[in-house]
Amino acid sequence: SGNSDNSSDGGDGSDSGSGSDDGSNSIDSSSSAPATVTAEGSSTVYPISNRGSSYWNSNSPASDGEYWGANDESSVAGWDQIETDMNIADYFASLYGFEPSGERSNPPFATRVALSHSGTGCEAVRDGLVDIGNSSGPITAELDISEEERDANYVDHVVGRDGQPVFVSQAIYDAGVEQLTGEQIRGIYQGDITNWSEVGGPDSEIFVVGRAEGSGTDTSFRLNMLGDADAPMDVDSRFGQNQQVQQVLQDNDNAIGYMALAFSGSGIQAIGIEFEGTLFEPDADAENTIFDSEYPLNRDLHMYTRINEETPDGTDMREAAFLNMFLTEFGQKTFVEDVNYITLPTSDIEAEREKLPDQA
């Protein structure tokens, strides 16, 4: 791999990757080094955010070719639009006026992402505990605030989309259930349909899997699929996180479940869903796909920042430098598409970049 010359432990930034104290230790920054950017929240946004943070903290040089830049064998996606000889974090930080460090694993400032839930992330950014609140649902729903309040206090950075496909166990898929209508799914999740034979499958009970009550995914599924964020549901099992849902769908041969797109894997199959006559297929090459923004289960993945006295724009330079990384072709490809989420269309990227302060 790209860092074979490093001893295995030096590689992941043993010395100065992050930790609020590390900034002050780093060689060429003064004592007033920028603080670590912290983020927390939704497990759905976590893969994007965490991967971005890892890349940032690694501060790989442009000669790496695997994580950043290009070499003889490979170059990262979107590299042709960037073309710099700076390290990755150095480059994006310098766009907002930070001194590059020039060292691997030593970004101009560090980033850190914690995993919890959308609601927790929103609360944390509200209370000023973190810089960025990750949320898979709109903050208005999570914190129960009005849109005016939102606009007055938060800036909503959308970095990608989740298609939230519906999955079934491989055996069910093989038995012919390759698509369901919205009605049928609603029936299954509200306990009206309990046997696969009722929807053209084998004669076996349906094992209905949901996400934890109050999780962003659960809320948006109720909202988008069942019509109301408070819609009643009747499931056989609920799991706190996406991974468990995936595992259980694999372990059982009669299960149906929904989860973030990022968690598709072997042993489970995403199915097509027909809404009002339109069939959205999981296949990216199909006419209508679950990646389309028309797909009802499609939702934005947010990174909220807080407006306060110091940052009337809502986003300071550090946050902007970090967020901007996601809003490049490189970022969309590496942090969004590679973890199986839906990238933003170019126009949306432009709109999102507009929300950031001007580059230096």
Add this chain to the structure above:
Amino acid sequence: MSLTPKTDLRASIERRLTRTQEFVDDTDPGALAVVLVSMGSLLAAFVGFLLASPWTAVPFGAFLIATGYGWARHQALVARAVTFAMTTVTLVTLGLIVVFIFAESIPAFQYETASVFGVSVPGLGMFTQARWDAVSEPVRYSLLPMIHGTVMVTTIATLVAAPLGVAAALFIAEIAPPRVRELVKPGIEILAGIPSIVYGFIGFTIINPWAGGAFALNGGSTYLFVGIVVGLMALPTVVSVAEDALTSVPDVMKDGSLALGATDWQSMTSITLPAAFSGVSAAVLLGVGRAIGETMAATVMLAGVPRISEPLVNVFYGYETLTSLIARGYGSANGVHESALFAAGVVLFVTVLCLSIGSQYIEARMRRRLGGVE
């Protein structure tokens, strides 16, 4: 009749007062001052911490300094004061647990107020209907499904842990040859060390899928296997406490039986077990307490849906226990929902505390009874 205890009380208070007076008179005023400063600042630090004051560090620093100084100059008195403070910390901890989890659970209890005979009783609704739904209307926080789950898991766990545990305790205390005993005893103790999340990991990745297939279940979460796993976890507690009780039966009693030509088994069942009966039941109670409070295996193995299995004794489906409800829900819950989790904590805490006090009572009775033999 009511006079005697009162005078007793007054006398004891008076005695204590005079003793305090004497103590103050006898003690070096410097030492007394240091101790007063030290204890006062500790109290202030505690109050500051309770109020979440940023100034807490100041009295705490004062406490450290006063105590350090006192330790150098008046060690005996300071040591006494500090150890007393530490004793208080233990009591205060229990008190704080009670206060905080009760306080946090109040909104849920209020929300679930139900009336009986025209009197509205807060929290009654949690036990009189069976619906838990924190999202869709009507939002209800019944604890019954979780109590049912806890009872199921605990019952199965007890069925596993009690007979096996008592048998193993008998084996260790009475039957095993010394060599074997020296292997088995630490072995079973080590069993207590296996972290519950490791059990949970095995349960979730191995047992659940297997159970789903082996019994053609709709899913793989079962009270049966959660109960068995939890029973395994409670087993070492039962074994070690029961073994203590069995070995505390005086050898002369067992010898007496054997010398009459009774077999070992007869001596165990007719003499040792009856004599140690209280201790053994205390062991089982403690094991039950362990099982009730076991969290992680239940959390990762159960389905996480607050529902009562049908029929009630259906062990092939496992939905939710009090512990798993808290572990799973905490974080994504807020408002009354979060408060309801604390209410579940209150139910757990009170139940286990009762079991603990019960087993202590039983053990104390046994000690008294065996003590009477001598």
Add this chain to the structure above:
Amino acid sequence: MSRATQTALVRDDRTVYEAVAGTAVGLSGVLFAVGLAALLGVVAIDDPVAGFELSVAFGAVLLALGAAVVGFGVASRFGYVDAAPQPSAGIVAAAAFTGIWFAAGAIVSGAVRLGAGGRLGVGVILGGIAFAATAFPREDVGSTLPAGAVAGLCGLSLITGVVGPGWKQVLVGYNATLFGDTVVPLIVLFASLVAGWSAAKAYGGFGARGRNVGAYVLIYLVVSSILAVLVGLVGFVTVKGLPGLFNGFGVGGAALISWPFLTNGAGLLADIAGVFPALVGTVWLVIGAVLFAVPTGVGAAVFLSEYAEQGRFTGAVEVATNGLWSTPSIVFGLFGAAFLIPRFGNQKSLIAGMLTLGFMLLPLVLITSREAILAVPDEYRDASAALGVSKWQTIRSVVLPAAIPGVTTGVILGVGRIAGETAPLLLTMGGGVLPAKSAAPNVLGGFQLSGSPPFVSNPALLEATSALPYQLYALITAGLSGNIQNPQEYAWGLALTLLLVVLVFYAVGIATRYYFRRKLHQ
């Protein structure tokens, strides 16, 4: 006072009867073990054995065992052998067989589609017969006939294939199905237990001695099963975890030992993902909890056993500590979440985890220290007092040193227990799923002084931090969406690391206790 039965003082050397009975006991043991293996899927019940399916072979052996057991009883009844049966097998055996045969009756009649009433009726009839057969005849018949019949019935059902591979029974209403694959081993386990017990009684010549042997056989089976489970569990985790744990392990080279799994994080650039941050987190957790709980617990123990007058106060503290000891860990977690988190920056943090675990450790330390201090002989205290040494001096120089072994053992075992705790951390400490090496808390370097309250701060203590048990939980729930090559291997490696950390604490604790005990007794 004439002796009712005069038995020989010396039992003859092994008779044929005893030899056969002994063989039957052994056979039951083997059957039990193979049945267990079949239940765990080590062997399949349709595996061929000498041309038959395993389940048929099981049936044949069971049938033979049943016949043998009945034979033992009959042989004894008609006086062919030297045995000392009592007039009855006893109320316990009678109740047990009543229950067994009631259940058997209900199940069998259920299989032939009788209604609930019919099933109850058949059950009651069979149970009644079993009761009579056990209770009324002499012990040798009473404890063999019903047992032999159980084994025989089970054997027959297996031989004839009434129950066997491919058999299934839907449990109506329970939404579950029983399959031969699980039921056959269960039948074998059960029948071999019953037959083994009965044969053991016969081996012991019935009577008091026979009961002794019978009970011992059962207890030995139970204990060996427990040990088998223990060894199986630890062995299983070890086998699954070793590849992950030793991934990239090497001796020699730049560092003397390179053990990437333990020294790496799971960050982007790590060749081999490791658990370093969680390991460090666990270490700090333990240190924090010990720093809080040990002085407090030992101090309180000293006060309670040396200063306080034994009375209501000490009684209350005792009840409180025992209550705290058995309080579920998740309740401690709730408490930490409600009490500590708002006081430490309103977010999950290392120090909240430390203190929560400290609260859990406190009662354990207190209880063991108190025991250790009370175990210090009063002679030492008297001797010291008689030399004119003050109370505190005595405590410090005589009592505490003598109590140290007990305290140490208690602390180590307690630490083992909290090191594996997950539930409180879930609510109070959080942490990353796959933290990079840089996420390891730097507590020592983190202290900062400032001119404004609270004057001292340490960000490392105030951050969410990962620990081994929490990371394992997070892996189960949140998954392995990192750049980890072999996620399963990583997870099992983590489980093994956690298990080893905890077991090492336990082993050291137990060894310390043995060491001190031995030292004391020589």
Add this chain to the structure above:
Amino acid sequence: MSQTETEATTANRTDSQGVSTTAGETVEETRPEWTRYEAGGETKLAVDDLDVHYGDDHALKGVSMDIPEQSVTALIGPSGCGKSTFLRCLNRMNDRIRAARVDGTVELDGENIYQDGVDLVELRKRVGMVFQSPNPFPKSIRENVSYGPRKHGDIETGLLAKLTGRAEPDREEALVERSLERAALWEEVNDRLEDNALGLSGGQQQRLCIARCLAVDPEVILMDEPASALDPIATSKIEDLIEDLAQDYTVVVVTHSMQQAARVSDQTAVFLTGGELVEYDDTEEIFESPESQRVEDYISGTCLP
């Protein structure tokens, strides 16, 4: 711990201080003939060359001795000389002590109880034992007495026996009465047979233990300092009882009191420190004209002149 000092005593002490202590002035050899004693009756227990080790500790050294039927044999000697060890060898209660190793033979009615295949239960039925401190079971007086016979199936009680009509309450009643009477306790407890035995006084408890032992109808009764925990009145009752029992049973009694040995026993065996049997003879002989100087010292030495 005082091993070395004790040895030193035996080896060096040449000059007695006028008051003779346990160890004699000069170490005498032990003559085999001193222990060869022909008792009147049949030999009930024949002990031959019995050695007992506790780990490395040699507690009994080659003891041989024949105990006659229907008589009282007293075992005396200083503390730690192995009296209890010897007694416990006679019904193999030493098997319960893990460190103990027994070599040699003990024959009960001509059958070696240390051979393979000995049924310990049967042995202990025939050789009963009463312990130093009374150890009744925490059950009623009646249950204490009927415990042995019940366990041996000699009398049946309980629900099942009642159901099958095999219960013999009368037989049990009779047995309990007979045993308690034999142990001189019936008078005192006949009105409270259902009371817990732990409520009895020490002396009554000890007699209850004897009754419990008698109920099993043993042939030999071993008693290890049966009166040491009792006050004088209770002691004298027990002593009377022992003399009485010798009419039917073979009684072996360990005692630390010379008077007791002198009063109740027919023959006396003297053990001395180190686990040797030094002298064994008619009780009168032993107390009046012991052969061995050490025994004489021991007997007189335990008292001020």
Add this chain to the structure above:
Amino acid sequence: MSQTETEATTANRTDSQGVSTTAGETVEETRPEWTRYEAGGETKLAVDDLDVHYGDDHALKGVSMDIPEQSVTALIGPSGCGKSTFLRCLNRMNDRIRAARVDGTVELDGENIYQDGVDLVELRKRVGMVFQSPNPFPKSIRENVSYGPRKHGDIETGLLAKLTGRAEPDREEALVERSLERAALWEEVNDRLEDNALGLSGGQQQRLCIARCLAVDPEVILMDEPASALDPIATSKIEDLIEDLAQDYTVVVVTHSMQQAARVSDQTAVFLTGGELVEYDDTEEIFESPESQRVEDYISGTCLP
């Protein structure tokens, strides 16, 4: 438990069986003059009308007695008569027993040790005590001996003392040697002072306890059956030592052995059951011509004629 039986003994027993037991035939009154004894030397400890209750139990009844300086006073009497209780009153070790209540006065060099404000630490430094069974601390021999002086700050050791140059290893060395020599133990242990004291034999341990007591340099030494756990050789060493100590110290020793009392003590006090001091006189007087019949019975009665 045998309470009632014991009372019965005292009340009913009119006919002694030739062996007199603890309780005399008829209860005699106690005459005060029997205990009024004028010793030769100065009075070190003056006990006046001492009463001790354990809860409701009246363990010592109005005991008055003057203990002379630099002599050995023996306390004898049957078990439970209050000898230990009396002894523990002399350095207020009874304060450590919660149930105990002490009335009366004990004067040490004319100062009442039961008045308010008495410094117990100081008192116990001056009145040392040696217990029935040896109880060395589980520390090295040296540490055992220097324990008292160290705690009193008489010698300073330890890191801090070393750092500040106040450590006095030589003084400690000398003190340890002196104390051990005085206790007749130096010879035996001087080559292994750093060994754990628990590795010593019982007799050595007891002498170590005496040395530990001497190291504090008390004026009075109380000993409660100091040799009862020891074998004869060790006992005689301790006895020699006691006689020797009386040259410098005032020794009060409880013993259950008449011989011991006769051998080592200058004066003897006899307590009898019930907590009375019955007779107190020169040892020879007591053993040869006791005034009280009960004392005579007691002294001769503990033995077979």
